[in-house]
Amino acid sequence: MSSYGGIDLGGTKIQAAVVDEDNTVIGSARRPTPTSGGPAVVAAEIEQALRDAAKAAEVEPAELAGVGVGSPGVIAEDGTVTSARNLPDWEGSFPLAATLSAALGTEVKVGNDVQVATDAEFKLGAGRLYSSLLGVFWGTGVGGGLILGGQPWTGRGGAGEIGHMVVEMGGARCTCGRRGCMEAYAGRAAMEGHVQRLVGKGSKTDLFKLMKEHGRARLTSGIWARALEHGDKLAQQVLDRAVVALGAGVASAVNLLDVEGVVIGGGLGIRLGHPYAARIEQAMQPHLFNDNRPPHVHVAALGDLGGAIGASLLLRPTA
């Protein structure tokens, strides 16, 4: 029986998984993404994460039928990755597939991180009942993946930038430098900046205290979840603002595309889970043009491993 490797390359962590032919995870491993050293250092860490996952699955990397990588950045046909956002010193091009293939002794394919996660939910997860699907990955930023008529839609390679749909003309400054993007209200990076400004103006919150207590350098999804459990009013208020923006932005995408299903994933989407998916669904409703037939909204069923499982699908003949 063949097995396959999958890597989800994120700005914070590298998630590796080894799956069997039925897409059951038989081994997984996680490593922090290096914060310096450039693409070669990141590639070495990916190799180690994959070796850890293969060890857990009791398979030699060279025995894998192949390894898929879901990566940020601009991805060429040959697996070269250029301008990978949130990754250290990765502005130029790096032959990621060739480097990993040489190191691991098996075929390596690279795909867009958000799109492979959407494909995984479409084929194996919360979207498997639908032929059209919008994946909304709510984390540091807000990424989007599309399945239309059973096929991924990537445009000229740059589709899915749902986080940069404009929900407020002249509105909040986004981390991308523009104004009024959905991500400027709902992205974790933008939310952290917003909290800092509110604290600078005298607002009170335990968010940064919790961050230090848990040894984090940023307000991670887990810190946001804990703050909610503690009844932190500022955290609640900033998340409420994010949900309102997600409602407007996701509804706008649905008005344009009329997809059957919406899957909410990403660090925050998965950590906050069903209650927040339901709140986003509710926030969409007043903006839906065909409001008698809203799309079905789900939390990503494959959870944190969805990106790595989706990457492993890149090696399948039909993928």
Place this chain on the structure above:
Amino acid sequence: MSSYGGIDLGGTKIQAAVVDEDNTVIGSARRPTPTSGGPAVVAAEIEQALRDAAKAAEVEPAELAGVGVGSPGVIAEDGTVTSARNLPDWEGSFPLAATLSAALGTEVKVGNDVQVATDAEFKLGAGRLYSSLLGVFWGTGVGGGLILGGQPWTGRGGAGEIGHMVVEMGGARCTCGRRGCMEAYAGRAAMEGHVQRLVGKGSKTDLFKLMKEHGRARLTSGIWARALEHGDKLAQQVLDRAVVALGAGVASAVNLLDVEGVVIGGGLGIRLGHPYAARIEQAMQPHLFNDNRPPHVHVAALGDLGGAIGASLLLRPTA
């Protein structure tokens, strides 16, 4: 040589065209849409418009290889039309294809008005160089049509509602009853309401004077164009506001879909032409995420006849 009929059924006018096998228009006619009497009266007027166009083309209606109709509303496979917006007393269902087919003695097919106009621009007009296209029909409302991977994308039948993408959370009241839709700033109906409110607050404009002079009951595209020619400051200001909203909304759609081309049609889009298409393109730029590779923006090349020509394509074997 076969010829085909096409009808563009709008809230203001019924445009009919007869085309030959090369899609050259060999006859056309236009009639005002009845403002009362319900679907049967509208169908009788469509029949007359088609007869007028056939006469101009020197063809008998029964000799046509078929007639296509681009209609608003919800359109069933068999050509029944339900809830046709902007048409008189057309809330229920009416067998439009069957009625016209019996009256004209030829096959009749009905499609969505915005989608057939987009198909026409894709196959014969400004979009023919692209495999992915967004049609933006800027008129009474703002409609959208999509071609993705060379095929129309209609979702579950309700896609393309670009006018109801949210560009301003909690913003201007839209004619659909919601808030902050692009159409609330850019649709001709909403713009007329906005001008009325500004005049009520003491603003000066010649728009309504021009409307009366030209015997119109509404601020038509022609009245807006004339007011611009007269240097009407309020008209300019309200159109500027529309362009800003169109820039944000169309850029949002492009960020999501990364289409190659955008075609601006509709009454206002065609009447205001290239200078305004260029202004919309400019207003999109600050919101485009992939701003080094904007889509090409064009005015609809088939002009006022695009809808009728597109409808005639419904009868083609490959359409």
